[in-house]
Amino acid sequence: MAVQTFIEAIRGALAGEMRRDPCVVVLGEDVGIKGGVFLATDGLFAEFGPGRVIDTPLSESMIVGTSIGAAVNGLRPVPEIQFADFIMPAFNQIVSEAARMRYRSNGTFGCPITIRAPFGGGVHGALYHSQSIEAYFTHVPGLKVVVPSTPYDAAGLLRSAIRDPDPVLFLEHKKLYRSVRGEVPAGDYTVPLGKAQVTRSGTQITAIAYGLMAHHALEAAELVAGDGISVEVIDVRTLRPLDLDTVLSSVRRTGKCVVVYEDNKFGGYGAEISAIISEQAFDYLDGPILRVAGPDVPAVPYAHALEDWFMVNPDSIAAAIRQLAAY
Amino acid sequence: MAEASIRASELAAAHGLTDDDLLRMYRLVALSRAIDERMWVLNRSGKAAFVISGQGHEGAQVGIVSSLRRGHDWLVPYYRSIAAVLTFGMTPRDILMAQFARAADPSSGGRQMPGHYGSAEHNILSTSSPVATQLLHAVGIAFAARSRGxxxxxxxxxxxxxxxxxxxHEGLNFAGVHRLPVVFVVENNGYAISVPMSLQSPIPNIAxxxxGYGFPGVAVDGSDVLACYRAGRDAIERARRGDGPTLIEAKVMRLTAHSSDDQQTxxxxxxxxxxxxxRDPLPRFRTQLRDAGVLDDAREAEIAADVKAAVDDATEWAEAxxxxxxxxxxxxxxxxDDLSAAPEAVGGPGFGAEITAEGL
Structure with a gap:
């Protein structure tokens, strides 16, 4: 076992998959010699060459669209969108094409691609280098959406995504890249898609989160533990398909739930979790399902004070937990 | 007619073809037209909710696609590609099953509107309705073809x-950068539904x-089947040699409205x-083959009867x-494999839940 940063785990899993399967190719902007703007693909070009690590023109729709075609003809493309904020030109290819290929062909064509995209705020990226874009895509049947929060999960989930027969949007929180370290076994382990993880056991309140917020929720749980509030924290890890069993069984035990997400509150992914719990576990609830989420301004502003104002943090989560505990 | 199999008129020989090859191409143009006309009859008689047509495009498609290797190469069609998919292996029954949206429709099992052809068996990629998205898929297929050798x-x-x-533009650019084995065929019928070419492009030739992308663009008369054959053959050979893409612009015509929901008058x-x-390619090709001594009254009648029988069979069979x-x-x-778990209802008991495929 080695301790690795989040991005080292991703890089290692990518390299391992490329060694394991000659059909795996990486393409995107600056992924070659430079190794990606975050260095997620650093070293791949030297090891696998320009035929498998392709520096593309600035054409996000092309990056995804050609990946779809390449997947149909036998490759396992892992396209990188340099920042999730810039995925919008590829929206049509992802939603109208990749996600529907299997359904519209009655199961005769598949689309095994894994689109990697760094997302999230707290890195002074302002409006166009900070966004959370998961809600646009979790709405779409046919896509899988994965958001790891630890180096261990990042490597294990990325392997599962690349080996999956369907298109996966793999969202990596930028703030985690170098700030989080963890044990990453040397082996070829996988973490299954569609399985959440209880990262802290508790009895009174369930906190559900993913990405950077999975860490903040753990910190918040620790903060309120001193007040005698016992919080169970769930890292959903795969947003779609969602692991309903883990979510519902926890909420049915605790009777109270806080859903945490960094995206704008209105219509965010956490709203769907809240709706499902209210439909399927209403009789077990002892209080309203609270959402702790970003404010409803168009995106994260730049100035330090403004960004801090935008970002959900352990204190704001703890405040919601205390409010709910007192309900 | 055993002697016909090796007979090559001057016209056929000039293209490296036999008379039988020319007759096969003629039959495909005629068959595509007859199926298309049948689709309109079914629409107007209330048996098919929608038709999107390829009338006027058939000669270009048959001519260009004839040089692709069936079961090896890839065709990434669009909604006017009836003649192309027939040339590349789909059958009249396949087309009519899409038109009737039947369970066994190989394109989509009745999920898509008619005209959205696809066949995994024949390397014909499933198509959608947003336009030009498929071009990038062809570029990706070509990239994989070269990667995998x-x-x-x-x-x-x-x-x-x-x-x-x-x-x-993104697709042509990437294909040009990597000199990929791909052929882009723009069938220019002069209209994007109702918007004429003069409002679509400041230059007359899309070719x-x-x-701007570093490879040849060829404009060809889309009602001249053999000119299209030559353009397709040369572009496909060029791609296979490793010399990169070609953009072919076939100047075709749209003999019908955009779709059954349009009134082009x-x-x-x-x-x-x-x-x-x-300028209709069908009578033009017929006259050309008659003048060349490839087609005579008897052969023409034989093909016409064969086409009618195929369309009738496909219609009756598909409808049933x-x-x-x-x-x-x-x-x-x-x-x-992912559906091994039973689909789960969304919503609590008594909520009249809808079912989704993944339990979410």
């Missing part, structure tokens, strides 16, 4: 309207756009429509096939 060529068809989408004059009829079962409509959202 398969020797395959990918050919995609689109309208001139699609050539104004970003995906068109000229290829120069609202924006096209009777004179214009009549002038187009005079079962409709898709709504209980199958949840399938194929994800790979079947």
């Amino acid at each position: 398969t020797g395959q060529v990918a050919l995609t068809e689109l309208g001139e309207g699609s050539s104004n989408q970003g995906d068109f 000229d756009r290829a120069v 609202k924006y096209r004059s009777a004179e214009e429509l009549q002038a187009e009829r005079e 096939q079962p409709e898709p079962d709504p209980t199958t409509a949840l399938r194929h959202v994800y790979a079947e």
